[in-house]
Amino acid sequence: MTIATRDTDGVVIFDITGEIRRSDNMETTLHHLVKSHLDRGKRRIMLNLEKVDFIDSFGVGEILASYISTQNLGGRFKLFSISKKLLLIFQITMLTKVLDIYEDEGCALRSFEQA
Amino acid sequence: MPDDGRLNRFLNRFGFADVRVPETRAVSYLFALFFLTTFSFYIIKPVKETFLIGVTPAWWPYADLATALLIGFVVALNARLLNRLPRRAYLTGTVLFFAACLFVFWYVFDAALQLQIRTPVIHSSAIFGVIPFQVAVRNIWPLPVFAFSFFSDVFIAMSVTQFWIAVNDTLDPYQAKRTVGLFVSGGLLGGIAGALLTSLLVRVVGPENLLLACPGILLVVLAAVRLVYGEQKKHRGEAEPSASPPKARVGYLESFGAVRRNRYLLLLAGLLASAMVAGSLINYQFKIVVKSVFASSVDRTSFLGSFFFAILVLSTLFHLAATRLVLKNFGIRLALLVAPVVLLLGSLSVFLLPAGALMAWASLVRGGDKIFDNTIGQSVRELLYIPVPDEIKYKAKIFIDMFVNKFAVGLGAGLFLLLYHASRFAYKAEPAQVREVGVLAVAFIALWMVLTGVVYGEYPSVVKKDLARKWKDADKVVEESVDVDVTRRVFDTVQSRERSATLYVMNVFDLMRRGRLSPELKELLGSQRDELRARSMDCLFDVGGEVFFQGFEEAIADEDFGKEVEKVIQSDDYKALMEGRLETVAGSASEIERMEAARLIGMMDPTPRAMRVLSVLLQDPSSEVATYALDSAAIHRRKEHIPLALSQLSNPLTCQGAQAALAAYGPAAEEALRAALQDEDLPPGVRRAIPDVLGRIGTQRGADILLAELGRCGEDMEPEIVGALYRIRSARPGVLFKEKKVRPEILRLVRKAGEIFLERVLDGQDPGATAALDLHVKRIFDLLTLVQPAEDVVKAYQNILQGTKRSVDYSLELLDNLLDRELKRALFPLLEDLPPEDRSVRLRKALRGLGRGRG
Numbered sequence: 001m002t003i004a005t006r007d008t009d010g011v012v013i014f015d016i017t018g019e020i021r022r023s024d025n026m027e028t029t030l031h032h033l034v035k036s037h038l039d040r041g042k043r044r045i046m047l048n049l050e051k052v053d054f055i056d057s058f059g060v061g062e063i064l065a066s067y068i069s070t071q072n073l074g075g076r077f078k079l080f081s082i083s084k085k086l087l088l089i090f091q092i093t094m095l096t097k098v099l100d101i102y103e104d105e106g107c108a109l110r111s112f113e114q115a
Numbered sequence: 116m117p118d119d120g121r122l123n124r125f126l127n128r129f130g131f132a133d134v135r136v137p138e139t140r141a142v143s144y145l146f147a148l149f150f151l152t153t154f155s156f157y158i159i160k161p162v163k164e165t166f167l168i169g170v171t172p173a174w175w176p177y178a179d180l181a182t183a184l185l186i187g188f189v190v191a192l193n194a195r196l197l198n199r200l201p202r203r204a205y206l207t208g209t210v211l212f213f214a215a216c217l218f219v220f221w222y223v224f225d226a227a228l229q230l231q232i233r234t235p236v237i238h239s240s241a242i243f244g245v246i247p248f249q250v251a252v253r254n255i256w257p258l259p260v261f262a263f264s265f266f267s268d269v270f271i272a273m274s275v276t277q278f279w280i281a282v283n284d285t286l287d288p289y290q291a292k293r294t295v296g297l298f299v300s301g302g303l304l305g306g307i308a309g310a311l312l313t314s315l316l317v318r319v320v321g322p323e324n325l326l327l328a329c330p331g332i333l334l335v336v337l338a339a340v341r342l343v344y345g346e347q348k349k350h351r352g353e354a355e356p357s358a359s360p361p362k363a364r365v366g367y368l369e370s371f372g373a374v375r376r377n378r379y380l381l382l383l384a385g386l387l388a389s390a391m392v393a394g395s396l397i398n399y400q401f402k403i404v405v406k407s408v409f410a411s412s413v414d415r416t417s418f419l420g421s422f423f424f425a426i427l428v429l430s431t432l433f434h435l436a437a438t439r440l441v442l443k444n445f446g447i448r449l450a451l452l453v454a455p456v457v458l459l460l461g462s463l464s465v466f467l468l469p470a471g472a473l474m475a476w477a478s479l480v481r482g483g484d485k486i487f488d489n490t491i492g493q494s495v496r497e498l499l500y501i502p503v504p505d506e507i508k509y510k511a512k513i514f515i516d517m518f519v520n521k522f523a524v525g526l527g528a529g530l531f532l533l534l535y536h537a538s539r540f541a542y543k544a545e546p547a548q549v550r551e552v553g554v555l556a557v558a559f560i561a562l563w564m565v566l567t568g569v570v571y572g573e574y575p576s577v578v579k580k581d582l583a584r585k586w587k588d589a590d591k592v593v594e595e596s597v598d599v600d601v602t603r604r605v606f607d608t609v610q611s612r613e614r615s616a617t618l619y620v621m622n623v624f625d626l627m628r629r630g631r632l633s634p635e636l637k638e639l640l641g642s643q644r645d646e647l648r649a650r651s652m653d654c655l656f657d658v659g660g661e662v663f664f665q666g667f668e669e670a671i672a673d674e675d676f677g678k679e680v681e682k683v684i685q686s687d688d689y690k691a692l693m694e695g696r697l698e699t700v701a702g703s704a705s706e707i708e709r710m711e712a713a714r715l716i717g718m719m720d721p722t723p724r725a726m727r728v729l730s731v732l733l734q735d736p737s738s739e740v741a742t743y744a745l746d747s748a749a750i751h752r753r754k755e756h757i758p759l760a761l762s763q764l765s766n767p768l769t770c771q772g773a774q775a776a777l778a779a780y781g782p783a784a785e786e787a788l789r790a791a792l793q794d795e796d797l798p799p800g801v802r803r804a805i806p807d808v809l810g811r812i813g814t815q816r817g818a819d820i821l822l823a824e825l826g827r828c829g830e831d832m833e834p835e836i837v838g839a840l841y842r843i844r845s846a847r848p849g850v851l852f853k854e855k856k857v858r859p860e861i862l863r864l865v866r867k868a869g870e871i872f873l874e875r876v877l878d879g880q881d882p883g884a885t886a887a888l889d890l891h892v893k894r895i896f897d898l899l900t901l902v903q904p905a906e907d908v909v910k911a912y913q914n915i916l917q918g919t920k921r922s923v924d925y926s927l928e929l930l931d932n933l934l935d936r937e938l939k940r941a942l943f944p945l946l947e948d949l950p951p952e953d954r955s956v957r958l959r960k961a962l963r964g965l966g967r968g969r970g
Contacts, residue, residue, distance in 0.1 A: 021610065022738050022768050029767045041886030056610040057603035058742070061771040064593060071589035073893065074916050092635050093605050097596040 001052075003033060011044040011109060012037045017051040020059030030059075034066040034077075043075030046108050050081035060095070067099060076100070080108040133293040133439075136950070141285050141346035142294050148281065148339040149298050150305035152274045155332040156267075157309030159217070161423070162322045163267045166224070166260040175402060176528035176535075179395065181261055182268045183525020186518060189269050193276075193513055202284060203344045206277050210337050213270050214330035220266065223259050224323035268521070276513060279497050281343050283508065288501040288578075289924030292931075295494045296439040303431040303489060310424050370514035373507040379573045380511045383499055386566040387515060388523040390492070393458065393559040394484050395527025400465075400549045400556065401481035407545040408474050426482050430489040438491045442498075445936070448571045450495045454487035455564045462560060465553045470546040477549070499570065502578040502928070530555055575907070575932045581925045585913035588845055600775075601631040615707045621714045627677045628718070684718055694724040701731045709740040717747030726753055733759035738768035745772040749779035757787045764804040765797075774804055778811035785812065789820045793827075803835050810839030813847045822852065825860050834894065841897035844905050852901035861902075864895045865941045866965055869958045872945065877955055892945060903933050915946055923948070941965050 001018035020030065034045055045066065055063070063079075070077035080102040082090070090096050102108035134142050167178060197205055282291055282298065313325055374380045441450045461480040468476050500512055531552065534540070540548045593599065608622035626632045683689055693715065700712040713732045716725050732744035733756055741763055748756040757780065763773035777784050791797055792805045806824075809817035818840065825836045843850050868891035875884035896912040911926040911933075918926065927946065931939060944957035 022742060032767070039886060039890065040883055041889065054610065055606060057607045058768065058771060060603055060606050064597075064599065065771075068589040068593065071586060071592070073890075074586060074913065088639070089605065089609060092639055093602040094597045095602060098593055 003030065005033070005037075008109065010042075011046055011112060012042045013046045013048055013105070015048045015051070019054045019056075020052060020062060021054065021056040022058035030062040031065040031069070035069055038069055038073055038075065043070070043073060044112055045070050045075065046078045046080060046105070048081055048105065049079055049083070049086065052083070052086070055086060063099070064095075076112060078102060078108045078111065080105055134297065135290075135293075135948075138286065138290055138294070141343065142297060144339055144342040144346060145278075145282055145285065145294075146297055146301040148301075148336065148343055149278050150301040150308075151332055151336045151339060152278055153302040153305035154309040154312075155329045155336070156271050156274065157306040157427075158313050158325050158329055158332075159267050159270065161310065161313045161317070162224075162325055163264055165322045166257075167264055176399075176532045178261055178264045179524050179528035180532075182265050183521045183528065185265060186269065186272070186521040189273070193273060197509060197513065202280070203340060206281070206340045207337055209273060209277065210333050210340065213274075214333040216266055216270075217326050217329045217333075220259070220263050221323055221326040224263075224326070227253065227256055227259065272521070279500070280509065280512065281340070282497070283501070283505075285343060285346060287921050287924045288498075289927050291501055292442070292498055292928065295497060296434070296442070299434055299438065299490060299494055300431070302493075303427060303434055306489075307424070307427045307431060310427055314424065370510040370518075373510040374514050374519075377503075377507060377511065379570070379577050380503065380507070380515070382566060382570045382573060384515045384519045386563065386570050387496065388519050388526075389559050389563040389566055390455070390488075391520050391523030392527045392530070393455075393556050393563055394488065395524050396531065396552055396556040396559065397458070397462070397481055397484050399527070399531045400552050401477045403545050403548050403552070404473050404477035422478065422482070426485045426489070429482065430486045433486055434490040438494055441491060442494065447495055447498060447574065447932070450491050451567045451571060452564070454484070454492050455560050455567060457483055457487065459557065459560045459564065462553055462557050465550055470544075473546055473549060499574065502574070502581065502925070504581070575929060578925055578929050578932065579907060579910065582910045582914050582918075582922060582929065584910055585917045588909075590842060591845070598631070601626070601629075604629075604631070605636065611710075615711060618707070618711050618714060621711065621718065624677065624680055625714070625718065628681070685720070690719065690722060693719065694722060694728075697725060697728040701728045706737045706740060709735055709737065710743050713740050713743035713747055716744070717750045721751040721753065726751065726755070729753075730756060730759060733763070738766060741766075741769045742772040745769065745776040749776035752780050752783065754783070757784050761787065761791050761801060764801040767800070770800070770804050774808050774811070777808045781812055782814050782816065785809070785814065785816050785820065788817075792820065792824050799831065803832060806832070806835040806839035807842075810842040813843050813850070815850050818843050818850045818852065822856050822860075826856070834890070837894045837897050841900060844900045848905070854902045857898060857902045861895060861898045861938065862941070862965055864891055864898065865938065865945070866962055868892055868895060868945055869941060869962045869965075873955060873958060873962075877951060888945075895942065899934075907933060920948075937965065 001016060001020055004015040004017075006013050006015065014030070014033065016030070030047075037045065047063070047066075067077045078100040081104055082101055087096075087101070090099070090101065100108075100111065102111060167175070196208070200208065278298075282295075286294065312328070316325060374384055438450075441453065458480065461476075461483060465473075465476055465480075500508060503511060534551060534555065538548075538551055540551075543551075604622065604626055608619065608626060611618040611622050623632070626636065697712050697716065700708045703709055703712075709732060712728065713735075716729050716732070719725055729744055729747055729751070732740055733748060735741045735744060745760060745763060748760055757777070760773050760776045763769040764777075766773075777788065788805050788809055792802055792809075794802070806821055809821055821836050821840050821843075825833070825840070828836060840852075844852070868888055871884060871888045871891060875881040876888055893912070896908055899908045907929060911929050914922040914926040927943065930942075930946075934942065941958070941961040944954050944961060947954075949957070
């Protein structure tokens with residue numbers, strides 16, 4: 001898994017490629033990366049999951065931990081471009097009740113303006 | 116108008132108030148408005164007293180009763196006009212009306228005095244054919260005196276009410292609280308100026324001619340009203356209440372209803388009424404003593420004039436020296452209690468004093484009552500209205516200020532009359548009369564004190580009503596909406612399909628065994644429907660792997676399937692076979708086999724051999740194997756596995772699983788967690804992961820361990836420990852936190868936040884400084900939830916962070932009532948909207964003595 005970070009209008013976007021899973025030996029986890037941006041004062045975080053094939057329980061834990069850290073500081077955490085198969089599992093496990101998931105980056109960015 | 120900055124510095128330096136630059140003009144205009152209002156009143160009042168004292172003293176209560184009975188009609192009219200006319204037009208109209216009335220009274224008194232001269236003369240206006248009017252004035256005398264007394268009561272009541280309505284329209288609660296001292300100063304200075312002008316001019320022009328000065332002053336009041344409302348929009352921002360009146364018609368009964376339906380307003384009305392009755396009775400005591408000491412009306416008037424002036428001067432000095440200090444340092448509660456406590460002690464002392472000391476006693480008690488009423492009492496009373504919602508505030512304020520207060524004065528007069536006749540005062544010496552009235556006064560002061568306590572108890576809850584949470588704790592949102600354990604297992608189950616059919620089936624069985632295989636999940640994992648296959652199974656499990664046994668989907672949908680597998684696992688033959696197999700697999704080179712073994716142990720009974728294998732697997736270099744092993748360790752909760760689980764905290768890939776496993780141990784793991792938390796030789800990652808586990812366990816002991824560690828840990832552990840403590844407070848309201856342990860930590864964080872601002876934020880060179888300050892402030896609030904009502908603290912924090920200007924001020928007002936003086940002094944400069952230099956000065960001052968002499 002690789003994570004590229006960019007900033008669009010004050011929104012930090014993580015473009016993730018590959019699978020968010022435990023077996024990927026990473027130097028920095030997704031949650032640590034999110035926290036480092038929160039520590040720098042960023043409060044609008046988005047994950048681009050367009051190129052993510054699969055997520056295991058570790059990946060879910062990382063996403064939920066990132067969501068909790070962001071929201072508890074009064075920030076907003078959103079996901080976009082999630083694959084259909086992942087969305088199905090997110091729906092079944094009720095993660096869609098908690099996480100803000102958008103079809104694409106434009107919709108996700110606009111949702112910040114509407115909030 | 117001078118430059119706002121210069122005027123602001125002047126007001127802050129000499130006005131004994133905390134005025135910010137943007138609000139300087141509005142505050143200045145309000146100051147001028149109140150100054151002019153009391154200036155004109157203190158010309159009217161001595162004239163009224165002069166005429167009233169000319170009437171037999173036995174009539175005094177009747178003058179009060181007349182006001183009490185008639186003021187209700189004025190209140191009704193006032194309420195109606197207030198709600199029908201635009202606010203500015205309404206105030207303009209009433210000021211013009213008062214000016215016209217004053218002119219009429221001047222004419223009446225002037226005519227009456229000329230007619231009363233021993234050698235009758237015809238008034239100069241007789242040339243206009245008004246002789247019948249002058250004759251009528253002579254015939255109905257002293258009715259014009261009572262009419263003027265009533266008018267002066269209406270004038271001051273309406274003018275003061277309208278002034279505070281203008282304050283409420285222009286400033287929000289927090290602005291008003293900071294600046295209220297300045298307005299009261301304006302009122303006092305206006306009164307002194309008016310009284311001084313009266314005392315200087317009265318011998319030259321006569322009392323009635325002084326009234327002619329008032330219409331001119333009221334024209335200047337009109338200009339002040341226009342300027343005040345011109346500033347209104349600038350200072351109420353987005354939360355500005357409509358300055359135009361509500362469309363619905365509001366009358367006397369509705370004003371009464373607004374008070375009757377609101378418990379807080381009802382208590383406030385009771386508090387104010389009891390204070391007024393006590394003040395009225397003290398006034399009668401004072402009059403009895405003055406009457407007995409000063410036989411001649413000239414001496415008496417002279418004394419009253421001096422007394423009146425002295426009260427105003429002393430009120431001003433007391434106000435400048437004490438009102439703001441008491442409010443800022445001790446809050447509303449003590450400010451509310453000062454007057455009744457002093458008056459109670461003063462009133463009780465009359466029963467011990469000799470008759471010769473009565474004049475001094477009466478002057479002190481009456482003077483004290485008036486001084487407190489003019490200064491701290493006035494400020495606090497108005498502050499108590501501020502949290503009341505706008506839609507009922509005006510109705511309630513009019514009713515309480517103009518009806519309840521006058522009713523209380525009438526009640527005081529009625530009680531005095533009753534006592535006067537029932538106790539045959541005419542046949543008793545003055546000291547006895549004073550003491551008998553004193554019994555009643557003490558009773559009402561006691562009631563005043565009780566109601567003060569009750570109103571103060573309600574005050575924070577009224578402030579809170581205007582504050583709402585901006586967001587829920589994300590942990591709770593997740594907890595309420597998602598079963599995280601099942602979610603993780605579902606993802607692992609789906610993922611295991613690509614690794615091993617055996618692992619996949621075991622995972623499915625595990626979900627089934629735990630009763631977490633919901634119909635939706637069964638559908639996802641086992642449905643034969645083509646549609647779902649196409650939609651989910653095919654796309655989910657398109658990664659290849661072993662072939663399932665035929666009929667698997669039917670099997671997992673069958674309720675007996677689970678029972679049959681359970682029977683197999685529990686059988687002795689199976690155990691004997693598998694224990695041997697497990698020992699072999701534990702040393703296997705195949706990661707998949709070790710994962711299967713780790714999963715299987717969680718499904719088996721905890722035999723010694725199985726637990727030994729689990730110990731090995733808990734140290735497996737593969738994070739996948741270790742995570743399955745941690746899952747099994749969480750099921751069996753054997754003590755010998757705790758150190759192994761702890762060691763997995765250092766690996767970011769197994770940390771989540773290790774935390775979940777240790778949390779599953781519950782209190783049994785607390786001692787090991789405490790030791791690890793305090794072991795500075797352990798990797799930082801391990802120690803940083805422990806507070807979360809203790810937070811999830813959420814026991815009193817866990818909270819104590821975290822709090823103790825917070826006191827000795829370095830800054831690197833602080834975020835995790837504070838976060839875990841907040842989590843415990845949020846989830847377990849029953850857990851107790853000793854203030855003496857929490858407070859030093861809060862003060863330490865406040866000091867640290869202050870230092871970050873002074874050393875890093877102020878110079879603007881460090882881009883991360885503001886973010887660091889924000890995180891420290893968050894931690895301060897997290898810790899505050901441990902020792903203050905958590906919901907209130909959270910609401911205050913969230914509104915300060917993301918609220919409107921109005922809700923920020925309500926939050927500060929709420930904190931002002933929750934926190935002690937030392938904490939407020941240091942914390943508020945970090946929270947308030949201040950210019951950097953001002954913030955810097957306040958912080959340096961506050962941090963200098965912060966936490967000295969405490970834990």
